[in-house]
Amino acid sequence: MSRGGSGGRTRVKTGRGRTASSNRWLARQLNDPYVRQAKADGYRSRAAYKLIELDERFNLLRGVGRVIDLGIAPGGWAQVVRRKMPKAAIVGIDLLPVDPIDGVTIFQMDFMDDDAPDRLMEALGGQADLILSDMAANTVGHPQTDHLRTMALVEAGCAFCVDNLRPGGAYVAKVLAGGADNDLVAELKRLFTTVKHAKPPASRKDSSEWYVIAQGFKAPAAPPPAEA
Numbered sequence: 001m002s003r004g005g006s007g008g009r010t011r012v013k014t015g016r017g018r019t020a021s022s023n024r025w026l027a028r029q030l031n032d033p034y035v036r037q038a039k040a041d042g043y044r045s046r047a048a049y050k051l052i053e054l055d056e057r058f059n060l061l062r063g064v065g066r067v068i069d070l071g072i073a074p075g076g077w078a079q080v081v082r083r084k085m086p087k088a089a090i091v092g093i094d095l096l097p098v099d100p101i102d103g104v105t106i107f108q109m110d111f112m113d114d115d116a117p118d119r120l121m122e123a124l125g126g127q128a129d130l131i132l133s134d135m136a137a138n139t140v141g142h143p144q145t146d147h148l149r150t151m152a153l154v155e156a157g158c159a160f161c162v163d164n165l166r167p168g169g170a171y172v173a174k175v176l177a178g179g180a181d182n183d184l185v186a187e188l189k190r191l192f193t194t195v196k197h198a199k200p201p202a203s204r205k206d207s208s209e210w211y212v213i214a215q216g217f218k219a220p221a222a223p224p225p226a227e228a
């Protein structure tokens, strides 16, 4: 047994240079109907079906003209938006490189970089109707740390909404169960008319991921008139 370099997780060496965890991953991929379906439908990731299922339930994509996709790689969600709303402007960002998707502008950079919001919005060309975040921080195997790191991304997405979402727009973000999200939900309820949680069937049962669906962004209150 050896400690692998990836996030300090214990990796078990098996035959042919593979690890037990990579063998498990391979077996799971081969047995996963969503993986097979994604291949048949030409989607780059099984994650595509999470957005399809969320859209069926919450009508997220109806009428959208401008969409931001945070954590776009490898591009399944962007493909879903592209197919359903062919005329929509779609701008995505990811730490990882992404093969081009027709009609989608993609930045390879950290969403937490100071200039990321401006770069995204300049490319989008106007306020977003929908901001999607499927971002997940690299896990370190410590559930509370993983939860907090992903929640920081969700909160950054929420701040991005305040500046860049049109009134009535929606924000969908991946969250991990972990207990520290009451403040976030309270903030979302202040900003949006409805806030719901959902775990789409395509989300693996053994994953702690959920999605928060915030719809009906409230127009920011006008600043009070300056005193004469």
Ligand SMILES: C[S@@+](CC[C@H](N)C(=O)[O-])C[C@H]1O[C@@H](n2cnc3c(N)ncnc32)[C@H](O)[C@@H]1O
Binding pocket: 044, 045, 047, 048, 070, 071, 072, 073, 074, 075, 076, 077, 078, 093, 094, 095, 096, 109, 110, 111, 112, 134, 135, 136, 137, 138, 153
């Ligand atoms: C689950 S994947 C997204 C899958 C995608 N929705 C799809 O359908 O193909 C999560 C992505 O979030 C990205 N990510 C995590 N932290 C990020 C950050 N700070 N800035 C940009 N992307 C980030 C990861 O690189 C990863 O590719």
